[in-house]
Amino acid sequence: MESAPNTHLVSLAAGDLLMVLLTVPFTSIVYTVSSYPFGEAVCRASEFAKDLSLGITVFTLTALSADRYMAIVRPVTHHVSDSTGHVAIAVAIGIWVVAALLATPAAIFSNTPELVNPKGEKFHICTPYPEYLGAVYKQVHALVKAIMYYLLPLALIASFYVLMARHLFISAQFLPGEAAGQQRQAQARRKVAKMVLAFVTIFAICFLPLNVFNLWWHFAPNSRETYDIYWHTFRIVGFCLSFINSCINPIALYCVSGTFRKYYNKHVFCWCTRHSGRRDWEGAESTGTRITTAVRTEQIPLKMVGTDNGTQQPPAHRLTLTNTTVLTTKPHHNPASLV
Incomplete structure (x- = not known):
């Protein structure tokens, strides 16, 4: 919109x-x-x-x-x-x-x-x-x-x-x-x-x-x-x-616009249509800047240097993995989402 x-x-x-x-x-x-x-x-x-x-x-x-x-x-x-x-x-x-x-x-x-x-x-x-x-x-x-x-x-x-x-x-x-x-x-x-x-x-x-x-x-x-x-x-x-x-x-808009027709059927004729909830690309809304940060902490047993072939059980060391992804940096409008 x-x-x-x-x-x-x-x-x-x-x-x-x-x-x-x-x-x-x-x-x-x-x-x-x-x-x-x-x-x-x-x-x-x-x-x-x-x-x-x-x-x-x-x-x-x-x-x-x-x-x-x-x-x-x-x-x-x-x-x-x-x-x-x-x-x-x-x-x-x-x-x-x-x-x-x-x-x-x-x-x-x-x-x-x-x-x-x-x-x-x-x-x-x-x-x-x-x-x-x-x-x-x-x-x-x-x-x-x-x-x-x-x-x-x-x-x-x-x-x-x-x-x-x-x-x-x-x-x-x-x-x-x-x-x-x-x-x-x-x-x-x-x-x-x-x-x-x-x-x-x-x-x-x-x-x-x-x-x-x-x-x-x-x-x-x-x-x-x-x-x-x-x-x-x-x-x-x-x-x-x-x-x-x-x-x-x-x-006229209903006849010439597939996007308008789809959402009209969904919201006005909702009792006649059943949607699976899948969001297709045509009706995608604008997306602003979004930064996703994933943090995962795992306990990994490490082999101690100098032990007998690593037979001694070392204490667990915590390793934190952080992954930050910038998905987009500008608002984006899919042209197909226009009615």
């Missing part, structure tokens, strides 16, 4: 849990009732949690891609550094702070205005766009969210993976005779890279419809007039996919 990918995965899981608990119940009920039944405080908290979770998700995926780039392109520097774990924790905390700052406008400006439908019936909605800020704020807000939460992160992630693919291709050409240990390490790093790529692909698919709808709704000059059942269905599908993203990440 001290590895950088695992630190980011814990942060990603916390953001997903925040989305599922604080946003999905209050947003989904909008499509089942005619008027928003909660007050303005719940509306602000729900919109803030939605933007916070979205920021945590996309920024964590970007950080995971950057970490995989460093692990594959510069494995020695990335592996030997003693501060890798501390840097990952600092980055995770920074992601939460930045995501909270970017979600602050949703907490400040979200409100529940009263509207009137064509039948003359009054109802309330929860919206992050106050009327007194005008249409320009809606357009700027939608455009900034599309750039900061979707287009820019995906461009950075794509750049990291293009550079990783180029490095792996060149390495496969010029290093055909890698040692077995190096091949296993490279294979483990590639597995983690594939895991991150799966997360990114799922994110890109899940949030594409919602971003397309928001940009169309706020920038198309006749969007209000052309809004029909098809656009309404497209909007609902976009909301559902954005929420499904928070639920599908652990499923």
